[in-house]
Amino acid sequence: MNVLKPNQRATVYTLLERGSTQREIARITGVDRKTVRSYQRRRQAEQSNSPGVATGPDAMAAHVAAQIPPPWPPAPTSVAASLCEPYRDVIEAQLRLKRNATAIYQDLVDVHGFAGQYNSVKRFVARLRHKEPEQFDRLSFLPAEEMQVDYGEGAPTRVPGSDRYRKPRLFVATLRYSRASFRHVVWKSGQQVWAELHERAFRHFGGCPQYVVLDNLKEGVIKPDLYEPELNPVYAATLAHYGVVADPARVRDPNRKGTVEHAIGHTQATALKGRRFESIEEQNTFLAQWEKNWAAKRIHGTERRQVQAMFAEERPHLKALPLLGMQYFEEVQRTVCDDSCVRVEYSSYAARPAAIGSKVRVRIFAQRIQIFDLQTGTLLRSHPKAERPGTVVLPQDERVFNPSRETRLILRQASQIGEHAARLCQLLFAIEGRVGQRKLWGIVGLVRRYPAHCVNAACAQALEQGIYSFKRVQALTEALFADALEAIETQAGGEHVTPTTATLTQQHELIRDADEYGDLFAHAAATAAVGSQT
Structure with a gap:
């Protein structure tokens, strides 16, 4: 037999005294009929074994009253002083150091000889520790000063080429002064996609703000840092092209861009909640219409002004867009x-x-x-x-020197030798091509040993003879050079040279006395002898 709680047992006994059937009692109390039957037998046995005991509703009421426990004693009017009260100043000092109750209890026992229990310290610390509400300043900005951007989730959209629905990424850019927003959904994000969405937002607003506040997501910030965050190069170049400065929010500080966070929540809860779209284009078209017909015409809760009217004030302050768009890389x-x-x-x-x-x-x-x-x-x-x-x-x-590709260099050097040398080299290259460049280098190299006019004259004779060969040019050059040397020697031997007697100067201010030169040579000889002995 299942043991019922006192209140359930009293309910079963009351219904039995009133003549209710077992099925009805089971339906009312939720107790199984077999359990009700067992308690009915038990009740009948108790009554048969106790003659003279009153029966009926009064007896049942008395039985139920006997099952109700007595009330709790009244709470004391005065609270006993805590054992930690003598150590209040010490505990408050420790709390100012951000120490927890366990550390404070251990110090009280070790240093001050505290005889109480840990729970006493824990309760006392809980009464002393009160958390001051954190104050947030209400930020205000000038028109066109700041734009906040972030990602959220769009409405379920059919994936192209399948029957599956998936939530795309929802990009929202909100001007801080007017709360005007640009909303666009994309399937995938990346460095270039993130920059392109900013460019779309600038084109949508018809101008650029001075600053853009963003989260530290990888598409925008490669390395978050409190002082010098490192931006994605494509994103940084896009902002520089439009003359906008990035101001990444601190890590785990979403309140800095609370305007766009609220805009994302407003879009998801009002515009996209419960909707499905068949394509990403359909959702973007719907968001543009919703922004124009509803979001822009709403009265902002804080400013108590229409968003569209505030944007009309802010738009003239936006910086002009460049003529050309960003060239992505x-x-x-x-x-x-x-x-x-x-x-x-x-x-x-x-x-x-x-x-x-x-x-x-x-x-x-x-x-x-x-x-x-x-x-x-x-x-x-x-x-x-x-x-x-x-x-x-x-x-x-x-380019580094390449003998099989430097034809123009060879021909330029040949033209510096002379007209005939340049013509011969051109003919050699035209006839033999790249292989003929070896002969060209040989002809050009002759100027390192023979005069250039001899080499040029030899090339002229080779052209007249119709022999286009380096060896022929070399032989002609050597012959011409030898003839030139012989002519010079013959001309020098046929002339009479009159000997001349030179007169040497014996006295001059720069010429010293012979004794001084003698002393100098003697001193040099003595110094050399001493050096050889050592």
């Missing part, structure tokens, strides 16, 4: 290879003056490539983007 790090180039998308681009083996930062635009110094951020080079993979964008004057 991808930023990567590359190492300068041994040909002084960096590899970007299977093409090579000149990186000088960056040293070979150094790291550089490369920005990849749609139509151009920019190379920056990794440490100083200085722009080193800018190149048009190659149209096909494998292209080498390297000027000729920066």
